Amino acid sequence: AMENKGLNIFNTKYVLADSRTATDADFAAVESVIAHEYFHNWTGNRVTCRDWFQLSLKEGLTVFRDQEFSADRISHATCRIENVAMLRALQFPEDAGPTAHPVRPASYEEMNNFYTMTVYEKGAEVVRMYHTLLGEAGFQKGMKLYFERHDGQAVTCDDFRAAMADANGINLDRFALWYSQAGTPVLDVKGRLNGSGGYELTVKQTVPPTPDMAEKQPMTMPLKVALFDAENGRQIAFRRPGSSEEITETVLLLTEAEQTFTLENVRQNAVPSLLRGFSAPVHLNYPYTDAELAVLLAADTDPFARWEAGQTLYRRAIAANETALAQGLPLPEHQGLLEAVEYVLAADDVDAEFQAMLLAVPAEAELWAERSDIDPLQVHRAREALLDLIARRFQAQFLALNQKAAHAEQQADPAIRYEYSPETAGWRTLRNTCRAFVLRADPEHIDTVAEKYAEMAQNMTHEWGILSAINHNESGKRNELLEQFAEKFRDDALVMDKYFALIASSRRTDTPAQVQAALNHPAFSLENPNKARSLLGAFSRNVPHFHAESGAGYAFIADKVMEIDHFNPQVASRLVQAFNLCNKLEPHRKSLMQAQLQRIQAQSGLSKDVAEIVGKILA
Incomplete structure (x- = not known):
């Protein structure tokens, strides 16, 4: 090593x-x-x-x-x-x-x-x-x-x-x-004013069982915390027991399965800011109200905690959508969340890159991380419905913010305007975020994009953002723009990786057929790891197609795992980990995925690399 x-x-x-x-x-x-x-x-x-x-x-x-x-x-x-x-x-x-x-x-x-x-x-x-x-x-x-x-x-x-x-x-x-000890610890936290001038935080810690170890001991970890006034969002000063020093942030040391910590000299209604800076790799549960999350989103001085408040609001809205879809009810209106998004869109106290992050909705893989009996398409539909709602409600604001970001990018020195630098990169990130929402709200906007493509695509970040925004569009213009991109960069192997990733990650109905065609593309080689990862890796993360109810997505990836295993076991073992979700799936998909794993396991001459992963999943 x-x-x-x-x-x-x-x-x-x-x-x-x-x-x-x-x-x-x-x-x-x-x-x-x-x-x-x-x-x-x-x-x-x-x-x-x-x-x-x-x-x-x-x-x-x-x-x-x-x-x-x-x-x-x-x-x-x-x-x-x-x-x-x-x-x-x-x-x-x-x-x-x-x-x-x-x-x-x-x-x-x-x-x-x-x-x-x-x-x-x-x-x-x-x-x-x-x-x-x-x-x-x-x-x-x-x-x-x-x-x-x-x-x-x-x-x-x-x-x-x-x-x-x-x-x-x-x-x-x-x-x-x-x-x-393997596994991600879970912290369940409760907070309250104790009636004697202090704010108490009670933390319960559990470490879930993993295949290698059922019983776990409590971990030692830092929990960084602060307090904010629930009424005006101002940060609250406090003292640690035995100290006369006024502080606004502290690190609590967790060592036991349950502990209570007191922050002294606190008398107003407080909202705790917990796990600031993501001070430990854990799942954290705290019974925030939506109003408390709004306080943290607007006022928290820790960027991670501020972002996490928004992420929690998104997760709650998606979960509510999922419940409504499962019960055949109308989707919720999410008024509180929409107010939060409106605040973020108008925020002038954050830089462009951070603003784009505040507008990013959690991915499906994160949404089902702690769950079992998962229906991936139901989660996907619930998430898509929220994105559609945000896009439609704020279409004009996304257009305006895109123009603001474009203007800011234009103010850079012409010699380096489209070159990489953290400042200009932030504006481009925000522009690409806005583009995606605009194209989601108005799919026909693709005609304008196609007409102005050359003018808009000033560097690869612009091109990637534009193509990603139109990638799920069912219009023939989408295919034309992608083929134009492939022709332009046909001699650049790394850019062609981006082309194959776009093909494989699209939600279009013809994506499986396009992926099959890409396998025979002159620029594609299954023996090139970058190419295999760009096409097959992207497809294995494409929720609606990989998790198709027919099981066709599972069968396709299983076929490629077995084929690649003959000449590159390491790439094959990475690809087969797309099946790690198997035992958390709802019964129908679990059965389909298990069948493909058993088919791989029965393959003659299977490498140790793949056999170990498949064996652990099936066990």
Whole structure:
């Protein structure tokens, strides 16, 4: 697992980029990956892993370091939210599924299967918790001692924990559970004024059972909190017991299954801001009213907590839609949510990228993360109905905001106007968000888009945003624009990956046929991992087509898993994880998915990589 001197880059897409062929997100990814590999010269080379089980020692730590680098380069607020969104969409389902494993795995059949979101992204969250508990100065003291003790050595996650503890004179023995227990902890929190000048927070912690371990111990973790006045949204100062210092934010240390914390000198009706900065990788439940969430959305000084208030409102609205659809009732009007969206659209105290994030609705994979007996299409329809409502209600505002963002982008220096920079990238992100809502509200707007395409598509971020916005449109114009795009970039392999991803992620009725045709496209090769991921990976995340009631989507991906397994078991084992949801599905789809897994398992000469994943799901 040693990261020898140099930069080990495993994908050409993360080396070179230019604005004609790479999006702003691609540029940010190049910076992040190059930074990650560069940082490995210290965390992975100067100090490396004693054995494969310690893989997160270098990967979790180095992901944390590259995240902090990107945050310094771009924005701490938006980068943190992006990290959390990815963790929830990809790692939380892994932690709740049949392949769940601790940050430091206890065993493995095929080591390639442990280059996972848990080892990397959850591992980074564990490192971030050290930082939150110890502060920047304490964390740097720990890093300094870690290098002094272990430079030139191969060591363990325990050695890193010991360096952090010894450098700061603190006992972190119980923190070791983050390395040995799989699963995402759940915090159930209640808050109240106690009648004697204090505000009490009671926190119950549970760690759900996972296939490798049924009974879990309570974890040690930081819970960062603040309080806001329920009437005017002002942040409330308070004191910790035994202290005379007035503070507006504190970190509570959770160590037990249930604890009560008191914040003193609080007498007004307060709304707690919890898990600020996403201070621990957990599910958090608090009985907020919609009015309390509106206070946090408008007034919270922590960007993550502000964004999370909006996300909670979206999740509630989608759940209400789902209930109405299941019962055959009219969809709710969601007046409170619409008022919140109207506020976000008019907000002038946020930057463009953050405004776009506040308008983003949670993905299906996050919505069903903690559930069982899932009907994916019902969740999808409920989410689509909410997006349709927002698009129709605020069509004029989205048009106006798009024009505002376009004007702001035009104010940039002409020499770099369409080149990557965090400021101009934020305006383009907001424009693409608005475009998607405008095209959703008025599908016929595609005619105007087609007419002005060349004028609008000034760089790849614009092109990608436009094509993504029209990608689900049933009009023939959509096909014309995509084919025009493919012809323009037919000699650029990485841009063609974007074309194949668009084909496979479309909700159009003819998408399965278009995906089959793409398999025979001159620019497509199943033996190229980027191509396989762009087409097949995107299709496996396409909810209405992958989860089609006939089971055709499951059969198609199973066929490709078996085909790819003959020449690239690692890519096949990643693709087969699309079936991780199997045992949480409603009975009909569960049966269909199980049948495909059994068909894969019966394949002659199946690799260890795929066999391990399939075996765990079926078990």
